[in-house]
Amino acid sequence: MSSLSFILRSSTKAGRHPGSLFLRVIHDRKVKTMSLSCYLYAEEWDVARQEIIYPGNTERIQYLERVEEKISTCVTSMNRYLSILKKQGRYTAKDIIMQSRLSKDNGKLLGWVETLARELTQARQERLARAYRTVAKGLVKFNKGIDIPLTHINSCLVKAFEKDLMEKGKMPNTISYYMRNLRSIYNKAVMAKRISPRQDNPFTGVYTKVKTTSKRALTVQETTRLYEIVFHMLRAKSSDYLSENEYVDNLQYAWRLYMFCFFAQGMCFIDMAHLRKDNIRNGVCTYYRKKTRQQIEVTINEGMQKIIDSFAQDVKYSPYLFPILKDDGINKQTQYDTALRTQNRRLKALAKLAGINRLMTTHTARHKRKSYRLLINKLRMCYFSIGNDLETNLVLRYA
Structure with missing residues (x-):
């Protein structure tokens, strides 16, 4: 009421x-x-x-x-x-106020995008909502911070924006990302009759293709070195310093999340973060990809199970499988964005420890199944031959 x-x-x-x-x-x-x-x-x-x-x-x-x-x-x-x-x-109550404010500004880019973003969020398309907001803010920033009436979006403005992105050194796929999303925003405004379609398409001639990028997955050797990090030895070296112990624990936490994604056949970090306990039934993890809504089924292997068990106490009273998202009143998207930044920052430190001389992010846990089988076979050999095996690495030993 x-x-x-x-x-x-x-x-x-x-x-x-x-x-x-x-x-x-x-x-x-x-x-x-x-x-x-x-x-x-x-x-x-x-x-x-x-x-x-x-x-x-x-x-x-x-x-x-x-x-x-x-x-x-x-x-x-x-x-x-x-x-x-x-x-x-x-x-x-906030939605009611926001609806009123947006209605006054739907004739301009930021107001229209916020309306679209809210509709997309309600339809659980948070990624697209975030993309629209990013692109709109980028164009307004290019326009010296002044919001742009939808009727002012023309080929001259769009091409000038594209040129500015090029001069700033943006990669072709990044430029395409801006142009494709801006075109989508414009087309939806036309469909909603917010503006009349132009005779000359504002996006004719701008770059909207997607170039194939180089594979970012770690090699067998790099993954093996990452797998073989001995956390209890690192902890022993810093046993006199509580802050250093906490630092090692944080790295070990990030390592477990990364290795779970790897063992789960290259699961995306966002999909792992949203996994719930009821996603696992009869030894199979079934979930829908956030990006494509495609249903994925992954058999729970030994590596995955050990990592799940290692987080059991942390999520004892939570519906989630991992302690990334919490029901504490904080916006879930905010929690996820914070967790992703923290994970990528810790992965940089892990890469340094493992002697991996390139950028390591959550995305490097993604790989093709053929590569996955090769890596798993290599790591199984390590698993049975290394004294500090996976199970040892999963035991937290606080000073």
Whole structure:
């Protein structure tokens, strides 16, 4: 149940000054307010009846009439937004306020993109929503920070933006990423009749292809060196320093997550982060890829099971398989983005320890199945021949 009301906040300035009129939205016992940019004196507002009081001062009558019209328009609009949000499903007081703000700015790039992004987020297409926001902010930054009316998106602007990306040294695939997403944003504005289609396509002649990039997966030798890192020896060397022990523990934590992705036939980090305990049934991990929504099935092998078991205490009261995402009120996307940055930072340190002289990220755990079988066979040999095997590496030994 949602309720709308208007409140007049008194001015904090000394002397006689009008107060500010705010719209107050209450939904699920959460309160949000939004300024109407209307300024009234206390005697001009009836709190109980929620309406304008016209005083004898004729100089204020025209202004008060405009305020009254604005209040009426606001109530009509907010009721329409509430109707839309109810059809879409669950919503918050913040969503109601945001819907109102976006409606005023849908004629410009940032406002339109935010509308699209919110719809995509509700459809669980967070990656595309994030891409749209990134591209829109990039174009606005190129435009010296000034938002761009959708009607101003033309071939001249688009080609100038493409040239600027080239001059900044952006790779062809990055430029294509910007152009393809910007074209999608523009086309959706045309389909939604926000703007009329141009006779000359703004994206004619810009680069929208995707070049094949070099494979980033680690070699057999590099993966073996990473696998053979002896964490308990590193911990022993720093036994006198608690901070260093914590540093080693953090590296070991990152190592376990990375090796799980590897043992899971090159699982993406985002898919691993969202794995729940009920994704595993009868020794098989079944999940849907976040990027493509394709269903994937991976048989739980020995390496995967040992890593899962090593996190058992950390996720004892959590529905997730790994302690990456938590139900603590923090936005899941924020949690994931933080975890990804932290993981990649720690992987750089692990690469240095393993003597891997190239950039190592979560993506290097991805590989083709043929490479996976070759690597697994090599590592199985290591597993039975090394004293500090996988199980030893998975035991946390705090000082």
